[in-house]
Amino acid sequence: MITTTDLTKVYRTRDREVTAVDGVDLHVRPGEVFGVIGRSGAGKSSLIRCVNLLERPTSGTVTVDGTDLTALAGDGPRAGRALRAARTRIGMVFQHFNLLSSRTVQGNVELPLEILGLTRRARAAKARELLDLVGLSEKASVHPAQLSGGQKQRVGIARALAGDPKVLLSDEATSALDPETTRSVLRLLRDLNRQLGLTVLLITHEMDVVKTICDSAALMREGRLVESGKVSDLLATPGSELAAELFPLEGAATGPGTTVVDITFHGDSAARPVVSALARTYDIDVSILSAAMDTAGGRQVGRMRIELPGGFEENVVPIGSLREQGLTVDVRDEEPAGSPGPAAAAGESATADLVKE
Template sequence: MIELRNLRKTYGHGPRAVRALDDVSISVPAGEIFGVVGRSGAGKSTLLRTVNVLERPDSGTVTLDGTLMTGLEGGALRQARRSVGMVFQHFNLLANRSIQQNVEFALEAARVPRGKRASQAAEMLDLVGLKDRGGAYPAQLSGGQKQRVGIARALAAKPRVLLSDEATSALDPETTESILDLIRSINRELKLTVLLITHEMDVVKRICDSAALMENGAIVEQGELVEVIRTPGSKLAAQLFPLAAPADDEGPTVIDITFAGGTADRPVIARLAREHELDVSILGATVERIAGTQAGRTRLALPVAGEAAAAVVADLRRQGLIVEYLKGGAA
């Protein structure tokens, strides 16, 4: 559905030039929620704006559902953009228009006939849970309600792709959860393809099927979340399951065990202590449900080193677990 190939974008010239996109390639299948995560300045917003060619890349191609967006200009590009809805961080609602009129404004811009605008806007407000607030004005709504209006507006012209630009970063945690649940619900109900950018790992964990980690304008890692979690040395997996660094006095060997899917419900630590006759210390653990799969990471201190520790690690790996040394061994 979304194919970004070898995108490059540089702002400025000479020694002060900033490379916002550095040979970026991403593929998002139809109906998937794909998250791009990274710190501020990583290039996420520039990347998102290339999808509907609000930002034209210096080189590379953008293809949406078989349409080469970067090959279009003028009226043809404006027409193609109607298949893409966008949700913004700060809502961008028109204060002097009612909620119904804000949604209708998007339909006006998409050149939907006047006679159809009211019914389509009402349908979208119903979809986002604001059926009875069409006559209200933005100042009368909470932040979460304003974002729901933003989502209704983005969906009003019935796009095939929804772009989300840090849509929850201005919201409190409880409201964030409700908006993310709404995006997931819409994704399933309307079969929408969703590309979102965020700096919050909780957003990725809650609704994304796949994700990419972006640093300094480049994609350093990407893939389906479950596969990323199962990849040894994954920077994205480490950020999904953050644990504090081990102290020097926590035993001769410290390991991280990462699990996903069928390995998540095994009594791994109890079996380890029993079969290897070890007093294992749990230094930290986190368990989440990600992309429909139970996954997590556990950090253990082993009271042995060398060959004895290597035997424990080999046993764990034979069980299909991802094991990495943090102290006292070699991976």
């Protein structure tokens, strides 16, 4: 539904250039919720604004629902009309709501319908339908100043749906909301995704958003996508930075001569007594250093950091048995005692690189 190819956005001033988006290839499948996560300054907002050409890319292409938007971004009235028509299939929800204070809630939702040329009666009927869809039908006649933050965002969502879009873009839509309101807005977005078949592309700096709503996700850093895929696949990928950030684990080896292993449980394995079975089968003492359990991508997922007695060579067989059970296993330290090891260094780097706002 959304494809960007070698997408680049460079901002130029008199004395410098800033590459906000650097050769991004993004693929969002029809009907999925796709999250792009990264710290402030990673280029997330520039990327999503390039998708509907609110920002004109410096180079590369953007295709939405089979239409190359960058090919429509030329000069002249004909190109402008074609781009505006294509944009009607793309709704956008903003971080700070962007509602008109002088208009009522219904008036804000009717605004894009006025631009589309609908009659007053048709606009009113459509706006009431959308407000009912987002649970705000009783607020149609009030002004934005009388609404809570969550209610304002619901109005913004209703307005974004006015043109019956196939794609909904969300630019940090929940970052200004409290946790409870955030959860309710995310539930609404997921419900709309399912009811209307909407493809949702959202950007966020909050890992909980990815856990709660996203089917797929990408990690963005310094203008580039460093990791991308289905959340379930990423959780099953050894060394995945996103998996480590979704379920962070703590705890180091308690002494020399041991092996620290991170295990990711997903699907049916989340309910199996894997650790106790490992201890019984191989007659070893297994120490649990830390653990986390939650839901991500609509599935229960757990991660656990355990310590096994002996070096890596002594634990090849039990570690292999874990992998044979379909578990994702990362050996944190395969080096001699006292050396950080490549896997541990990668994990520490991942934790340091992604700083939540």
